[in-house]
Amino acid sequence: MENLTNLRHLKSSNLWSLKGMPPHLGTLTNLQTLSYFVVGEDSGSSRVGELGPLLHLRGMLHISGLENVNGAADAAKANLTGKNGLDVLLMEWNNSEIVDPDVFDMLQPPSKLKELTVRGYNGQKLPTWIANPSFCNMVIVRLECCTGCTFLPPLGQLVSLKKLIIRRMPGVETVGSEFHGEGWLRPFQLLESLSFEDMENWKNWFPVETGIGIDGFPHLNKLFLKRCPKLEGKLPGNLPSLAKLVIEKCDQLVVSIPSRQKLCELDINGCKEVVRESEVDLTSLRSMSLYDISKITHPTVGFMQRLTRTEDLKVVGCKEKISLWRDELHQLTSLRCLEIEDSFEHLTLVGEETGQIRSCDALECLSSDKLPETLEHLEIKECGRLMSLSSKEELPQALKHLLISDCGKLESITDRFHDNTCLESIKIIDCPKLKSLPEGLCHLTNLDNLHISWCDSLVSFPGGGLRTSNLRDLTVTLCNRLEAFPKGMNYLSSLHRLSISYCEVFTSILEDGFPPNLTSLFIWNLKVSKPLFKWGSPLLES
Numbered sequence: 001m002e003n004l005t006n007l008r009h010l011k012s013s014n015l016w017s018l019k020g021m022p023p024h025l026g027t028l029t030n031l032q033t034l035s036y037f038v039v040g041e042d043s044g045s046s047r048v049g050e051l052g053p054l055l056h057l058r059g060m061l062h063i064s065g066l067e068n069v070n071g072a073a074d075a076a077k078a079n080l081t082g083k084n085g086l087d088v089l090l091m092e093w094n095n096s097e098i099v100d101p102d103v104f105d106m107l108q109p110p111s112k113l114k115e116l117t118v119r120g121y122n123g124q125k126l127p128t129w130i131a132n133p134s135f136c137n138m139v140i141v142r143l144e145c146c147t148g149c150t151f152l153p154p155l156g157q158l159v160s161l162k163k164l165i166i167r168r169m170p171g172v173e174t175v176g177s178e179f180h181g182e183g184w185l186r187p188f189q190l191l192e193s194l195s196f197e198d199m200e201n202w203k204n205w206f207p208v209e210t211g212i213g214i215d216g217f218p219h220l221n222k223l224f225l226k227r228c229p230k231l232e233g234k235l236p237g238n239l240p241s242l243a244k245l246v247i248e249k250c251d252q253l254v255v256s257i258p259s260r261q262k263l264c265e266l267d268i269n270g271c272k273e274v275v276r277e278s279e280v281d282l283t284s285l286r287s288m289s290l291y292d293i294s295k296i297t298h299p300t301v302g303f304m305q306r307l308t309r310t311e312d313l314k315v316v317g318c319k320e321k322i323s324l325w326r327d328e329l330h331q332l333t334s335l336r337c338l339e340i341e342d343s344f345e346h347l348t349l350v351g352e353e354t355g356q357i358r359s360c361d362a363l364e365c366l367s368s369d370k371l372p373e374t375l376e377h378l379e380i381k382e383c384g385r386l387m388s389l390s391s392k393e394e395l396p397q398a399l400k401h402l403l404i405s406d407c408g409k410l411e412s413i414t415d416r417f418h419d420n421t422c423l424e425s426i427k428i429i430d431c432p433k434l435k436s437l438p439e440g441l442c443h444l445t446n447l448d449n450l451h452i453s454w455c456d457s458l459v460s461f462p463g464g465g466l467r468t469s470n471l472r473d474l475t476v477t478l479c480n481r482l483e484a485f486p487k488g489m490n491y492l493s494s495l496h497r498l499s500i501s502y503c504e505v506f507t508s509i510l511e512d513g514f515p516p517n518l519t520s521l522f523i524w525n526l527k528v529s530k531p532l533f534k535w536g537s538p539l540l541e542s
Helices: 071-075 101-105 318-331
Strands: 035-037 058-064 085-092 115-119 140-144 162-167 191-198 222-228 244-256 265-275 287-293 312-314 337-340 355-359 377-381 401-405 423-431 450-455 473-477 496-500 522-526
Touching: 071 101
Parallel strands: 035 058, 058 085, 085 115, 115 140, 140 162, 162 191, 191 222, 222 244, 244 265, 265 287, 287 312, 312 337, 337 355, 355 377, 377 401, 401 423, 423 450, 450 473, 473 496, 496 522
Antiparallel strands: none
16 A cells, blocks of 8 residues: 555545554555544554654544554654644544553644544543643544543633533542633633533532632533433532533432523433522423422422423423422413323313323323314323323314323223314224224324224224225234224225234124235234135235
8 A cells, every 4th residue: 555655535434344554554645534543453554653644634533442552652653743634533442451641642633623532541641731722723522431530631721612522431520620720710611512421430510610700611502411320519500501401310419400591401311309499580491301300399389380482391200299280281382292290180281282191090081172273293101090082072183193002991082083184193002991983084084004902892993984095004903802894995095004913803804805005914813714815805816
């Protein structure tokens, strides 16, 4: 390869198969693109020092196998500092047991670098250059799997930093002033997104109040704390620009909801406590998800009134508080999606386009007279006492997808389907008391998928049959009292897939013949008496 002196672009597509680079790579002095460089164990492959003469490299460079570098002198020969065309640099160690801090010190990139990722370094301390204010163009930093590091570098000194991701650093127990920069008056002035993930031993976060009264994150827009099981420390209190807060599996953390009007998305999945003061303004909140929270502390009365713009609300595993909010749900006039788990006896949905109700053990009937006309998706799961889905004659005309699952006492869905309903998919699973399907099934002109299973009390289809023009997929299984399909199945010209199995009293498949365009047929464990060739299907006879 050393003879290809005019080569300008060298890209590798299958990175993980490379064990080393060809020898004498440094002779390719006109090279501009080198997407991947792996430092091999084999002495015959190019060492990292071969990068030195490649002064025209630009764009992105991924260097892997840095545990194989032969000392600081070879690292210095790489002359990464002199490669001013580089924008993105990924530095990777694949063997965490081999650590040479002097090698890392010598691999300082150019000051014009925009994005840096350090992955797999196991030294106790990252080099000082990584937080040097001279990196005036650095906008993204990722520190990943640096298992030996016990402290974070003063990344608050990077004046242009906008996105910071810190992931899998089990040696870090405390984040404090060393992270912001000792004596640095305006840390993280442009930071917009901050993420801590899989920090298994991180216990305390001490936000720094600067001498001039400015917290360290004036422009922080997104904050992610994921899988930090020991974190107990206080979150930054003054986050004036925060629009999205995501907390996941931080079981010891007490979360104080920021008192700012810009918060649009709040997603908390597993924490010790959520605290909200009375003066917190939530009028800008468009999405709120609360999962598995041990305690929620805030003024209860009028809580829903403050969520005037909330479109998506999900509350699961928070029975202590959501039971106090249920009478206020109707005040969420902007709500489009609701997912809720509780012990309601009676529930009203207003304004939603999507509703998911799960594990409401005491729910017996939806207040369907107030089911919103805009409702498009409705899922009801594990409601053990639900007997009737609708207390009026019809479901909303806008409804497109209906899923009912694991409702052991459900006897009725609704009296009939509206002639002009938009229903595209109906799935009814494990409802052993369901005796019949609603009338008007034949008028569902948009119905594409019908799935019925584990409905032991279902005896027959409605009188009008299934003559819907767009039905493509029909599945019936484990309906032990269902005797036959309705007549007229041979007119279902759009039906492509038909599956019927484990229906004990099903004696005849299709009396009038098969649909003309059927392409997939699955039949299993039926007691049919008529041979297959007598079912009246030309396709099967041939």
